Amino acid sequence: MKGNFGSFVKKESLHILRDKRTMLVVMLIPVVLMLLFGFAISTEVNNINVAVVASNRTDGVKDAVEQISQNEYFTFCGYISPDQIDSKLRSSEVGAVVVFAADYDRRVEQASKGIPSKPLIQLIVDASNVNTAGSATAYLQNILLKSDAQQAMFETRMLFNPQLKSAYNFVPGIMGLIFILVCAMMTSVSIVREKEVGTMEVLLVSPVRPVKIIFAKMIPYFTISCIVLVMILLLARYLLGVPMSGGIWGIFSLSLLYLVLSLSLGLLISTIAQTQIAALLMSAMVLMMPILMLSGLLFPIENLPSFFQVLSNIIPARWYIDAMRKMMIQGDAITAVWHNCAILLGMTIALLGISLKKFNDKLE
Amino acid sequence: MSDIVISVKNLTKQFGNFVAVDNISFDVQRGEIFGFLGANGAGKTTAMRMLCGLSYPTSGSGTVAGYDVMRNGEQIKRHIGYMSQRFSLYNDLTVLENMRLFASIYGLSKKHTEERATELLNQLNFMSERNTLVGSLPLGWKQKLSFVIATIHHPDVIFLDEPTGGVDPITRRQFWELIYKAAENGTTIFVTTHYMDEAEYCSRVSIMVDGKICALDTPTRLKEQYSANSMDEVFRTLARGAKRGG
Amino acid sequence: MNAIEIHNLSKSYGKVQALKNISFEVQQGELFGLIGPDGAGKSTLFRLLTTLLNPDEGSAKIDGLDMVKDYRLIRSRVGYMPGRFSLYPDLSVEENLQFFAALFGVKIEDSYDLIAPIYSQIEPFRTRKAGKLSGGMKQKLALSCALIHRPSVLFLDEPTTGVDAVSRNEFWDMLATLKTQGITIFVSTPYMDEASRCDRIALCNEGSILSIDTPQGIVQHFDAPIYGIRANNMLALLESARNAQGVIDCYPSGEWHHLVANTNFDVSKFESEFNHMDDFIIKSIEPTIEDVFIKLMKR
Numbered sequence: 038m039k040g041n042f043g044s045f046v047k048k049e050s051l052h053i054l055r056d057k058r059t060m061l062v063v064m065l066i067p068v069v070l071m072l073l074f075g076f077a078i079s080t081e082v083n084n085i086n087v088a089v090v091a092s093n094r095t096d097g098v099k100d101a102v103e104q105i106s107q108n109e110y111f112t113f114c115g116y117i118s119p120d121q122i123d124s125k126l127r128s129s130e131v132g133a134v135v136v137f138a139a140d141y142d143r144r145v146e147q148a149s150k151g152i153p154s155k156p157l158i159q160l161i162v163d164a165s166n167v168n169t170a171g172s173a174t175a176y177l178q179n180i181l182l183k184s185d186a187q188q189a190m191f192e193t194r195m196l197f198n199p200q201l202k203s204a205y206n207f208v209p210g211i212m213g214l215i216f217i218l219v220c221a222m223m224t225s226v227s228i229v230r231e232k233e234v235g236t237m238e239v240l241l242v243s244p245v246r247p248v249k250i251i252f253a254k255m256i257p258y259f260t261i262s263c264i265v266l267v268m269i270l271l272l273a274r275y276l277l278g279v280p281m282s283g284g285i286w287g288i289f290s291l292s293l294l295y296l297v298l299s300l301s302l303g304l305l306i307s308t309i310a311q312t313q314i315a316a317l318l319m320s321a322m323v324l325m326m327p328i329l330m331l332s333g334l335l336f337p338i339e340n341l342p343s344f345f346q347v348l349s350n351i352i353p354a355r356w357y358i359d360a361m362r363k364m365m366i367q368g369d370a371i372t373a374v375w376h377n378c379a380i381l382l383g384m385t386i387a388l389l390g391i392s393l394k395k396f397n398d399k400l401e
Numbered sequence: 402m403s404d405i406v407i408s409v410k411n412l413t414k415q416f417g418n419f420v421a422v423d424n425i426s427f428d429v430q431r432g433e434i435f436g437f438l439g440a441n442g443a444g445k446t447t448a449m450r451m452l453c454g455l456s457y458p459t460s461g462s463g464t465v466a467g468y469d470v471m472r473n474g475e476q477i478k479r480h481i482g483y484m485s486q487r488f489s490l491y492n493d494l495t496v497l498e499n500m501r502l503f504a505s506i507y508g509l510s511k512k513h514t515e516e517r518a519t520e521l522l523n524q525l526n527f528m529s530e531r532n533t534l535v536g537s538l539p540l541g542w543k544q545k546l547s548f549v550i551a552t553i554h555h556p557d558v559i560f561l562d563e564p565t566g567g568v569d570p571i572t573r574r575q576f577w578e579l580i581y582k583a584a585e586n587g588t589t590i591f592v593t594t595h596y597m598d599e600a601e602y603c604s605r606v607s608i609m610v611d612g613k614i615c616a617l618d619t620p621t622r623l624k625e626q627y628s629a630n631s632m633d634e635v636f637r638t639l640a641r642g643a644k645r646g647g
Numbered sequence: 648m649n650a651i652e653i654h655n656l657s658k659s660y661g662k663v664q665a666l667k668n669i670s671f672e673v674q675q676g677e678l679f680g681l682i683g684p685d686g687a688g689k690s691t692l693f694r695l696l697t698t699l700l701n702p703d704e705g706s707a708k709i710d711g712l713d714m715v716k717d718y719r720l721i722r723s724r725v726g727y728m729p730g731r732f733s734l735y736p737d738l739s740v741e742e743n744l745q746f747f748a749a750l751f752g753v754k755i756e757d758s759y760d761l762i763a764p765i766y767s768q769i770e771p772f773r774t775r776k777a778g779k780l781s782g783g784m785k786q787k788l789a790l791s792c793a794l795i796h797r798p799s800v801l802f803l804d805e806p807t808t809g810v811d812a813v814s815r816n817e818f819w820d821m822l823a824t825l826k827t828q829g830i831t832i833f834v835s836t837p838y839m840d841e842a843s844r845c846d847r848i849a850l851c852n853e854g855s856i857l858s859i860d861t862p863q864g865i866v867q868h869f870d871a872p873i874y875g876i877r878a879n880n881m882l883a884l885l886e887s888a889r890n891a892q893g894v895i896d897c898y899p900s901g902e903w904h905h906l907v908a909n910t911n912f913d914v915s916k917f918e919s920e921f922n923h924m925d926d927f928i929i930k931s932i933e934p935t936i937e938d939v940f941i942k943l944m945k946r
Contacts, residue, residue: 044749048738055737235731239792242697243750244723400699440811441782540685566808567837569684569852570937571944574898581882581899595811598840601901620902633812633840640813 041245045253052227053257060261063223067215067265071208071272085110085132085173088117088125097142101158104180105135111176126163133173134161135181175280208273209361210334212292213354215269216299217328219262222320224254224303229316232307238400247398255300262296273365283364287371291364294381295357301388302353308395328354356380404431406557406589407452411461412470414447421447423612424461429605431557434580434590436600436620439609440640445593448609452591453560454478466557479507482551485562489547492536496527499535500550507554521549524579541572548579558589565599577602597633608636610643648711650675650800650831651696655705658691665691667854668705673833673847678826680845681835682936688854689835690730693804696833697727710799723751726798728789730805736778740769740788743777744795751796758795761828765821766791783814790821794830801825803834807841819844839936850940857943862936869934869942871895872912875903879925891917898941905938 053060087105091098094116106113117125117134125131136159138144144157158181162170228251231237240250270288273279281288302324310316329335331345332354338346349355360377363369371378407429414422422444429435439445450456452465454474463470466480490499497518504514522528525545535543544565551559561580565573580602584590592603600606600620607617616623616639620632627635651673658666666688673679681689694700696707698718707714709721734743744766748755759766769787772780777788786806793801803822807815819841822832826846834845842848843862850857850865858865876897878884885904888897893912897904906929914929921927 041749041752044746048735048742048746051738051742052735234736235729235733236735238694238697238699238729239727239733239747240750241699242722242725242727243747244719244752245750399701400694440813567685569687569944570839570940571898572684574900574941577899578882578885581885585880585882595809596838597812598838598901602899633816636812637816640811643813 042249042253045245045249046256049227049254050257053261059223063219063261064265064268066218067211067269068272070211070215071269071276084112086114086130087111087177088114088121088131088134089137090117090119090122090134091137091141092139093137093141095142097145098137101135101137101181105177108176108180110173122161126161129163132163132170133177135159135177136161175278206362206366207334208269208277208279209358209365210332212266212269212361213295213332213334213358214325214328215265216262216292216296217302217320217324217354219265220258220296220299221303221306221324222317223261224258224300225306225310225316225320226313227258228254228304228307229310229313233312241398241400247396248393251304251393251396255304258303259296259300262299263293266292266296279365280368281365282368283370283373288361288364291357291360291371291374291378291381294378294385295353298353298381298385298388301385301392304396305388305392308392327352331355332358334358353381353384356384405429406431406433407435407463407465407591409452409461409463409470412448412451412458412463413460414444414451414456415459420612422451422458425609425612425614426461427607427614427617429558429589429591431589432584432587433605434584434592434603436603436606437591437593437609438595438597438600438606438636439593440595440643443609443640443643444612445609449560449562449591449593452477453481453483479554480557482554482556482559483562484547484551484559484564486544486564486566489543490535490550493534495532495534496522496538496546497531499546500553503550504553509554517553521553524582525549539572541568541576544568545572545576545579548576548583552583552588556588558591559583561590561592561594563594563596564592566594566596597631597636600632600636606632608639610640615639648675649673649708650677650710651679651833652708653696653705654707656692656695656702656707657704658688658695658700658702665854666695666702669851669854669856670705671849671856671859673831675831676826676829678822678832678844678846679834680842680848681833681851682837682839682842682848682940683835683851684837686853687851689837689851690804691854693727693729693802693833693835697725697802698722723796724799726793726796726801728793728801728803728806730808732785732789734777734785734789734792737776739774739776740780741773743788744792747792747795753796755795758797761797762791762794764824765794781814782810783817786810786814786818787821790818794825798830800831800833803832805835805837807836807838815841839940842936848936850936850943852940852944857940865936865939866934869939871942872908873932873934873938874906874908874914874929875900875932876906876921876927876929877903878921878927884921884924884927888921891920893917896941896945900935900937903932905932907938907942 089102102113105111114131122134126134138157141157148157160174160177162173231240241247274281306316306319310319331341331349331352338349338355341349356377360374363374364371405428410426412422412425413420425448437445437449451458451470452463454470454477458470465477468476468480470477491502494502500518500521501514504517509517522531535546538546548564565576568576580590592599594600603620605617605619606623607614618626623635624630624632627638629635629638649672653672654670656666656669657664669692681692683689691700695702695714696709698714698721701715710724712721714721738746744755765787769784772784777785780788807818810818822834826832845862847859847861848865849859858868860868876884876888881899881904885897885899888894888904888906893908894906895909896907918929
């Protein structure tokens with residue numbers, strides 16, 4: 038039975054390509070969601086008032102202030118004293134305050150020699166407007182930091198919304214949702230459709246192993262999901278300016294793992310559901326609802342009742358979204374989220390194992 | 402009301418360039434069992450939809466139970482019964498609940514509903530099973546039940562779409578006895594089927610080929626005319642010339 | 648060697664016993680018909696024989712192979728056309744055939760001679776989506792796909808349900824042609840009038856086999872005198888004929904009512920009793936498969 042795997046994949050791809058409407062929806066939903074959030078952000082990035090606290094207005098400080106005021110996004114509105122910081126931010130007179138260390142120049146010099154030292158710049162941002170705060174931080178960092186070494190000497194404090202629940206945070210959330218939608222829902226429906234139409238009987242009566250049939254079904258959906266993944270990442274990076282400082286390969290490989298996990302979930306559903314409607318309902322109720330409610334997508338997990346906090350541990354999306362937030366927004370490397378990765382890997386192996394075992398080559 | 406229950410003149414239905422039903426004319430008498438035959442795609446379903454008030458003809462005229470197919474689709478629906486092999490009854494309701502449901506759909510009063518339900522249950526000899534879920538009944542019983550339920554509002558015409566496919570020979574005969582009884586009581590029966598043994602039960606049959614009616618007579622006379630032993634042969638002789646398929 | 652050997656096969660779904668202790672054989676190259684109404688257990692038997700289900704009790708051999716132990720081998724040797732239309736409606740005629748060829752790891756060219764008489768009729772439409780074919784053409788495609796790997800036994804579960812009379816007749820002609828190629832064909836149908844196209848038939852009802860024989864043999868089995876009667880008022884005729892002397896059974900059967908009599912039945916007496924009815928006719932007739940079926944069911 039060699040050589041027929043390719044034709045299985047071809048057949049599945051034809052099914053998908055012929056169903057243009059579904060395909061369009063799958064491709065469009067992520068783009069639409071990303072654009073929606075993208076516009077919500079980009080309209081608010083302009084004209085952030087910035088105040089500066091500097092006990093010694095050295096040349097280095099003046100240089101930096103000059104750069105801030107020249108930037109199109111920021112308006113420099115003067116030097117203030119440290120005890121004014123809170124009231125200025127609270128009254129929304131300014132959106133961010135840059136605090137230069139008293140010995141700023143000396144520390145910059147030390148940093149350029151590679152000598153570790155205390156923070157040289159502190160950034161205090163009004164994070165009540167999550168969109169502004171996120172972008173302001175990113176832009177100011179770009180402006181003020183002259184070398185990587187200085188990175189360590191930069192301290193950011195988010196006032197009023199320390200978790201920075203920002204629109205960025207929706208990007209991993211959307212990813213967690215979309216891949217379940219594309220992979221789990223679409224694979225389960227496509228397998229169950231064959232049961233419903235009766236073609237599954239013919240496939241089973243053929244000498245081909247069910248594993249082959251299953252993997253052939255997964256490949257096209259995996260491919261589509263990869264395309265969607267690349268689209269989301271591109272949009273996130275270049276339209277929304279999500280930093281992704283944790284490293285693109287880490288983000289990509291963890292997402293691939295999550296795709297496989299979603300496919301296994303779809304497979305599991307297809308072994309239980311007998312009709313397409315049932316498969317759809319199961320995907321929606323068993324997969325989507327918990328993701329929306331329990332993964333931290335809508336509500337922070339720590340705000341959930343403790344029962345649901347415990348329950349959220351079995352939701353794969355929770356671990357994925359959490360890891361992606363760390364990597365895409367907070368700049369952690371994949372090594373920093375290894376235990377999320379391990380949990381997801383474990384879940385994938387378990388799900389794949391169970392569903393392959395359940396998918397037998399008889400009708401009962 | 403006259404004794405002609407269905408009267409159709411030059412009825413035509415066109416979908417774009419495709420003439421699904423091409424200028425058909427016929428009359429069906431009260432109490433007749435009228436077989437409406439045709440190959441797949443000959444236009445049976447389209448024609449029947451027009452007669453049931455579900456779609457409007459492109460041209461031509463017709464009346465069903467005294468109502469105009471062009472204008473009174475809603476009135477027609479109220480005066481006909483319909484039974485198809487696919488949709489019969491709600492499996493998760495009991496026999497009696499199904500009867501009450503359909504009675505209320507056709508606006509029977511509460512008192513009238515209970516009378517009719519008792520009458521129909523007695524007719525089927527089914528009183529003891531009135532609280533059984535329809536889903537747990539054998540197929541043949543479901544078919545008989547859906548037929549009598551289609552008569553619950555005393556319709557002038559009952560449209561049957563392949564009513565007895567796959568039913569065992571005994572139940573099938575009981576089913577036809579029910580049809581004979583309904584016809585005897587003045588209900589007109591309009592049956593579409595592609596099983597020719599069902600055609601043999603009919604008082605008259607019409608055979609549609611490519612949207613046109615190309616034969617209409619009693620089974621006996623059709624067999625004589627085409628010197629055939631069975632309706633099956635008659636049908637094959639006529640339908641072999643068909644140009645279009647479903 | 649027999650193509651199919653069934654020994655005491657039983658299968659239940661929960662409380663419902665779909666097949667009750669069935670045994671019979673189908674010879675190599677035979678066109679064997681399984682005839683019975685819906686719910687007779689036909690599809691269950693097909694799924695057992697195509698190894699989609701395992702039996703509760705009993706065993707069967709297909710092509711000499713055990714249905715439980717050797718099910719993988721069996722699967723490469725049988726062709727199966729389930730009751731429902733089992734092709735991909737969104738794929739074209741050609742793509743469906745290619746897919747099924749790939750499924751069994753064969754090349755279309757290698758089996759083309761076998762499927763040519765059937766497939767050539769739909770080849771002009773090879774780029775058309777299978778879902779857009781007419782009933783008869785769908786059937787031809789499904790049969791071509793089931794034959795693509797040159798199966799030694801072909802299982803056809805209700806291939807003619809929902810298909811018009813012309814296409815059905817063509818289909819049986821195709822089966823007759825395939826039979827000449829030596830393929831064993833096991834086919835089921837709820838329509839008794841198709842029985843005559845088979846070499847042998849098994850009548851089945853409610854999970855049991857009522858009778859197995861050639862169509863002629865089955866009909867000869869019918870040992871009671873049988874008559875056809877008709878009159879203008881068929882219903883009145885039916886009701887009074889049932890009460891007449893010597894009548895075992897009387898039931899509608901198309902244009903005529905069939906009247907099954909016992910030895911006490913006197914035709915001339917019956918005729919004189921009923922002659923007052925308009926257009927009354929009585930004639931002696933040959934029993935049909937349905938008459939046999941009814942008699943066996945009532946036993």
